Amino acid sequence: MKLNRHSRMATVAAIGALSLTLAACGSDNAVEDDAAGSTPDAEQASTLSGQLEGAGASSQESAMQAWIAGFQSQNPDVSVAYDPVGSGGGRTQFLEGGTQFAGSDAALKDDELAQAADRCVSGEVAELPLYISPIAVIFSLDGIDSLNMSPATVAGIFDQKITNWNAPEIAAENPDVTLPDLAITPVNRSDESGTTENFTEYLAATAPEAWPHEASGDWPVAGGQSAQGTSGVVQTVTDGQGTIGYADASKAGSLGTVAIKVGDEYVPYSPEAAAAVVDASPRAEGRPEASLVVELDRTTTEPGAYPLVLVSYSLACTEYESSEDATLVKAFYSYIASEEGQQAAAEAAGSAPISDELRTEALAVIEAIA
Missing domain, CATH: 3.40.190.10 (Periplasmic binding protein-like II)
Incomplete structure (x- = not known):
């Protein structure tokens, strides 16, 4: 029952x-x-x-x-x-x-x-x-603090199909940003990670055509760079130029971050936006x-919601x-x-x-x- x-x-x-x-x-x-x-x-x-x-x-x-x-x-x-x-x-x-x-x-x-x-x-x-907590998509690009991206764009980057920062997909969503002609270096967790499982679950739910992988705590794409733990990913992104990764938002620091597309708007991460998704989701x-x-609703179009959220269990x-x-x-x-x-x-x-x-x-x- x-x-x-x-x-x-x-x-x-x-x-x-x-x-x-x-x-x-x-x-x-x-x-x-x-x-x-x-x-x-x-x-x-x-x-x-x-x-x-x-x-x-x-x-x-x-x-x-x-x-x-x-x-x-x-x-x-x-x-x-x-x-x-x-x-x-x-x-x-x-x-x-x-x-x-x-x-x-x-x-x-x-x-x-x-x-x-x-x-x-x-x-x-x-x-x-x-x-x-929100999961932040973090990046290191000189002079750029924030970018807009749809789920399909994020998925294309981490699936290594979008490989340059001035790619048409990124440029179309950021018309007022001068993007560098620079290779993208995606950084993922090397260890089995709940953050990875939440991130891949989000990509699979919101951009299934661009992300042909199942949700998993183990990173499913070969190549790129990898690092142990949240702090390892943040440090690797920080030390590079043109790097992009994903991490608990508490560790984003001064790195650039992505506002993700939800419905017709781009929503930056915030505790309030993450909590809105959790409270609206069933058990x-x-x-x-x-x-x-x-049971998180990753595909919500609720205004102000940030569905790339991590719920960590005690x-x-x-x-x-x-x-x-x-x-x-x-x-x-x-x-x-x-x-x-x-x-x-x-x-x-x-x-x-x-x-x-x-x-x-x-x-x-x-x-x-x-």
Whole structure:
């Protein structure tokens, strides 16, 4: 049976209430579930101690640094570490039991969900969309800060069919820009990447004739340049001239960026434009109750929407073998989902804070961790 969004919320909330009644682990430090998404008070926080290990999406790195700093300031006896090894590596470490939590820019695949059923004792995996950010198409061209491009133009560049910066396709969309007669050097991720999966999913959905490849976390086109992680791609684009890549917008820095065509307008990236797409998109069906995976509408023509968006999931188990692990993960994720935590990420990484409705859903899942 498939549940709609509201019935899923009710079910998860009921599970959370039952778990808190029957299981003492974590209940002493539970976050008060209110509209503000408040975090534990100082007296409760001071009782926490232990170590949390996480790994995963490099897109979350700036936000994670802010989350760890904010959480540890309230809980000085807790040590939290996060290795931005990439989504694929983070999922592997988490599913093999090497970390208590993980970050992934892509939802778990069917075989990974089966593996999670074993890893999470008698519980299930939680996939919480707590980091929402645009993916920026970044480039390095002297004297040019921004360009307009349709999905077909972006796809043609990264499929290496459009090979020069003054190509007719680019010139037609940027009549007021003097484009150089310079070869284009596309830069992609060398590692399995959720950012890559989101980017290729966008190209496949919006420009299928220009992008004849399936969505994948592994880059499907040979040639060009490649680099490890978000920071590697950004550095490679920065060090070149005529280079173009894709990265979490928090890392775009002073590089040039592309406004992508949505309907009849060109929309630059922004947290607000990314959040508009997420809030308008439905939940994926047929997943575990604690999985709040979003089925993004990449082909939207909604004015002001930016569909090249990355939703990065915070992965956890709803049940751990260790009560200490359950308590610490529960407290840390409650902070991440709170208004305070989301604002910290917005300030550090330029991400879009989640809506109050999504926060309510996420906190219901977090409360069920035991």
